[in-house]
Amino acid sequence: MKTKLYLKFFGLLIVTAILQVIFPSISIKSILLKPDLFLLFLTYIALRYGRFSSVLFGFCLGFIQDITTQIELLGAFSFIKSITGYLLGSIFDYERIWSKQIRWLVIVGIYFVHFSIYYFIQLNGSLTTFLVGTMLVSIHATINLAFLFLMNKFIFNSKLV
Amino acid sequence: MKLSSFGYPTKDSIALFIAIVVSLILFFSNSSVRVREVQADVSDIINIVLSPQKWYKDILNVKKQNQILTETVTQLTLLNQQLLHYEFENKQLREMLNFSEDIPLSLKPANVVNHHFASSVQSITIDVGKNDQLVQNLAVIDLKGLLGKTISIGENASTVQLISDKNFRVSVRVGESRILGIFHPTQGEYGVISGIPKSANISIGSKVVTSGISDIYPSNIPVAEVIAINIEDVEVFQNVVVKLSATLHNLGYVFVIQ
Secondary structure: OHHHHHHHHHHHHHHHHHHHHHOOOEEEOOEEEOOOHHHHHHHHHHHHHOHHHHHHHHHHHHHHHHHHHOHHHOOHHHHHHHHHHHHHHHHHHOOOOOOHHHHHHHHHHHHHHHHHHHHHHHOOOOOOOHHHHHHHHHHHHHHHHHHHHHHHHHHOOOOOO | OOEOOOOOEOHHHHHHHHHHHHHHHHHHHOOOHHHHHHHHHHHHHHHHHHHHHHHHHHHHHHHHHHHHHHHHHHHHHHHHHHHHHHHHHHHHHHHHHHHHHHOOOOEEEEEEEEEEOOOOOOEEEEOOOHHHOOOOOOEEEOOOOEEEEEEEEOOOOEEEEEOOOOOOOEEEEEOOOOEEEEEEEOOOOEEEEEOOEOOOOOOOOOEEEEOOOOOOOOOOOEEEEEEEEEOOOOOOEOEEEEEEOOOOOOOOEEEEEO
């Protein structure tokens, strides 16, 4: 049973990694943006399997993301994804207490935290202004939220969140 | 960190802690410029977050330092007062030494240990006596001029009749023409010179010095200074008012002329 589950995760991970690489990017202020599919995968893990699994997966996903995208900042994504996994896992713990709207609101907040830390590290030392940084965080978080919304609606029949 | 119902960290929290520590070790072990910049920014943020604590500690330190400084200032003020006193004393003693060198007289320095301004004889007590080869009727001077004479001698102390005593008399010379006269004290630091003929040419500001006629007082010791001259038709002599040269109040050190 567990082997089947691990295989499922591994398969999903491979698919996510391939999609992440081949997904087209949009350019804003000479910065390329594409949805963070690893974050969507982490959201799925957190909402389905809870905090402990999401922390472990968050660290692993982040580490893979570090190696594949930015070896110069090795550890940055694993750090962000671990924290994000922990926070998203809280939704699983409070599923029966929080309403759907609250859960979405928490996800919005967590995505903004995730991309804020990400861009704080990513844009550090560049001449990008605070306003542009905030705009990038907002756009990236919105894109990811849109993908999550679509995923929840059409793949999970609104049962994931 | 979230705690279990037993007060121990949950496995979620432990997992998060381990993940964060490993991530940060990975991140900060990299020596790239961007990591260093992030490190610097993180340090800035930590500094800002901890600034109230630093401010509070600074305030406490300032309070403590202020207390220490106040104590130090008080101690230094006291020390300064003491040093000022020493300076004054030193200055006086130096002046005395110069004074004694100028006058070719044998001077015995003495400290004034008591004043008797209210008694029948205005006098002072000095801390030298027979043991210092002092005898009666020796002139006593201070830095500025004649102060009196010894009237009674003990083993280690002597009484000096002050120049301001009503019974004190001394033969003097007035001005450049060195007219002879007799000094009489009147009130406090003032006195008159009797026996100055009307024809004598003296002016205000003229110096009055001992004449040297007496066996007690050597010549040319400053006694007083002329401050007023009255010439009346009915009088034979001029009425010359003088102010004493010696400082009668606040006496500290004197010299006995042996």
